[in-house]
Amino acid sequence: MKLTNRIENGIIAATAMILTVVIFGLYNHFFVLKPLQNELKAQREAIIHLAEIPKYSIDNDFGKMKTRDGKVVLDLDNEMDAQELHNPSKKSKKILSKKTFWERIFNSKD
Numbered sequence: 609m610k611l612t613n614r615i616e617n618g619i620i621a622a623t624a625m626i627l628t629v630v631i632f633g634l635y636n637h638f639f640v641l642k643p644l645q646n647e648l649k650a651q652r653e654a655i656i657h658l659a660e661i662p663k664y665s666i667d668n669d670f671g672k673m674k675t676r677d678g679k680v681v682l683d684l685d686n687e688m689d690a691q692e693l694h695n696p697s698k699k700s701k702k703i704l705s706k707k708t709f710w711e712r713i714f715n716s717k718d
Contacts, residue, residue: 658664673680707715
């Protein structure tokens, strides 16, 4: 092989490598990173919108923290009242426990 042929092949290989890196970089930027950035921006807007709603707002109330036996404990007051069911469904019926083998033998009164 002549020297000029080797130089020409080296230039072609270097050019192909540079073009491959540039094409991959552009593909990665436009088809991977841009959609992810847009999705992250949309998620951030949704989180900010939800944080503004009083129902979902986060309140850092450190007044509820108390010490008990050298530990810091949150004192949460649960004010949730149990709701009574006006129309109990079939699922809420009392489930009878299955008797064991020995209970069936010795408790034959039931």
